[in-house]
Amino acid sequence: MMKFIKYAFSLAVIALIAIACTEDDNTDYVKDIAAPTNVSASISVTQDNTGLVTITPIAEGAVSYDVNFGDGSENEENITPGKGASHVYKEGVYEATITAVSLNGLTTAATQSVVVSFKTPENLVVTIENDAAISKQVNLSATADFATGFEVYFGENPSEEPVPLNVDETISYQYEDAGTYTIKVVAMSAAAESTEYSEAFEVTAILQPLEAAPVPIRAQGDVISIYSDSYTNPESIDYNPNWGQTTTYTEIQVGGNNTIQYGDITYQGIDFSGAPINASAMEFIHIDVWTAEADFNALLFPITAAADGTTSETPYNLELKQDQWTSFDIPLTAFTDANGSLDFSNTIQFKLEGVPSGSGTLFIDNLFFYKVPSGIDTGLVGTWKMSSAAGALGVGPAVGDITWWNCDDACVIDRACYYDDTYVFSEDGTFKNVMGDATWVEAWQGVSDGCGTPIAPHDGSNPASYTYNEGTNEITINGKGAFIGLAKATNEGELTDSSETPNSVTYKVTFSDPNTIQVSIETGTGSGTFWQFTLVREGVVSSPLTGTWQMSTDAGSLGVGPAVGDISWWNCDDACVTERACFYDDVYVFGADGSFKNEFGGSTWLESWQGGTDGCGTPIAPFDGSIAATYTYNNGVLTINGKGSFIGLAKANNEGELSDAANAPDSITYNVTFIDNNTISVTVETGTGSGTFWQYKLVRI
Secondary structure, rough: OOHHHHOOOOOOOOOOHHHHOOOOOOHHHHOOOOOOEEEEEEEEEEOOOOOOEEEEEEOOOOOOOEEOOOOOOEEEEEEOOOOOOEEOOOOOEEEEEEEEEEEOOOOOEEEEEEEEOOOOOOEEEEEEEEOOOOEEEEEEEEEEEOOOOOHHHHHHHHOOEEEEEOOOEEEEEOOOEEEEEEEEEEEEOOOOOEEEEEEEEEEOOOOOOOOOOOOOOHHHHEEEEEOOOEEEEEOOOOOOOOOOOOOEEEEEEOOOEEEEEEEOOOEEEEEEOOOOOOOOOOOOOEEEEEEOOOOEEEEEEEEEOOOOEEEEEEEEOOOOOOOOEEEEEEEEEEEOOOOOOOOOHHHEEEEEEEEOOOOOEEEEEEEEEOOOOOOOOOOOOOOEEEEOOOOOEEEEEEEOOOEEEEEEHHHHHHHHHOOOOOEEEEOOOEEEEEEEOOEOOOOOOOOOOOEOOOOOOOOOOOOEEEEEEEOOOOOEEEOOOOOOOOOOOOOOOOOHHHHHHHEEEEEEEEEEOEEEEEEEEEEOOOOOOOOEEEEEEOOOOOOOOOOEEOOOOOOOOOOEEEEOOOOOEEOHHHHHHHHHHHHOOOEEEEEOEEEEEEEOOEEEEEEEEOOOOOEEEEOOOOOOOOOOEEEEOOOOOOEEEEEOOOOOOOOOOOOOOOOOOOHHEEEEEEEEEEOOOEEEEEEEOOOOOOOEEEEEEEEHH
């Protein structure tokens, strides 16, 4: 495991890119360079009673530094990154100013305290703590009278170099192994003598998740659950069948949520062969996995049975992230494409394997099949563009796996000319790539990688059409040079020359919601290379929620119970709907610009906690729509921002149920499930782990 120091050192390596550029390169990018960030300095005081101090500036995005020593002396300028400025101080406390300069001359300044004392440090106090969230990491800070800085030895390597620590800072260090280590801190001043502190400290490992896996957002009707507290699991199922494995099985609670722990996993089965599951109508398998081990992964095998009893299985590689939940949404086609004998209409078991075998422990939650929400219109007609979320563009060995390469946040900014391209699917079956004056071009097109003028035939100049087969979830784009995502990705492979451009390209497509699609293409049949793109619908509808909504007047559209889908504690029946007509005509307006508004007309339903009696009455601030509000929606999670704005009942929020309007939160997060394009189920648990779920059914009007 790689050890790291979360200290302020940042080595600014300047490659002098401009020198390597040819004369005809465009240098317009310089004007877009931002001012330096994270400006600070490392302070080193010579321990010889001379007052000699070296200030080494640190920043991101700087090509040089200027230092004002803070004692009235002359500044030192044009300091090269990685170099320091030396200066002799008299005894005292000074504020040095470090100015970082970017390539285009923009500057950012920061101050750094410089303490020069010819007294030996006294009253050294060292604080060492195990990090609460990161396994085998310690956080250390120190204080001492007259100290100008500290050196820290973490005790893992006998020949280690000390780690510098500035006054009033904290450093972190991650060990390779848990255990007891002697940590030494040396407090230094300008005096020749120093003061030391040593402590035998036990470094601990976090061996299980501290937070529960993310709560699933799929509706029960679109799910066949294998293991999840959020859904109904099969009655006849064995999570620890005796298959001769040495894996240990324990069910534990994490954050009030049941979780399976498979210890030292070699292989492990989950058996429901006594009541096989017909998952043929499902489209995905979801699973959440946590491990404390580095370089430890898993394989997931669904196992099906034929009529003659012959079983079929095929693995999917689960690449895990250490010390965090990793969520997977795996298309069933990832299995059936690899093994055509799999028959999900008679699914009997799952199998998990540790990779390497027996080298780690897995924590499992939310294993279930699911399909795209029922009744959602998955028409492609409209204008689409790449999602600007990190990872929306990527490549890997399987659909859902983009570990080989993916476009992170910095990449999205770098390729802004690409992320504003649009893909237009017209009602008449025509298709068009619209790229404006610039898009991302690559070396195989005869130019350098970067933003540039679109190059024929991948410039949208040729006529094109499309066909969409909902049964096979395939889009075929017909027309030389027309494409989705990347021009080079084709069914025959990756292009190396534009002359090889095919006349058509076929992609797999899956709708995540009415306005988000996952598109993938295997570049060459059986190549095992899958380019993957997340596209979002553009235009009037900026979110599937955009529009005006109202409570459904169906009995039971408002209710509360111990779980999502259960309103047995109380729900509004037909008589209640009639009595609360002033509530059922309230509207919830989601603007295309991200604005949100509660609109009540002259009256709404009030409750006694608002200072009166239950009944229809004039809306009471702040729950009267008078405060501006906004909303965000992503993959089934809706957040309303704005004090007093809400869905359904004003009292129900993420902390609990209000008893006083003064405690109204600034935001509330709900889970949303689309029943169809114009009907949604909205839920909120009133207090994390409370087991109280208020539930609302809304319709678009």
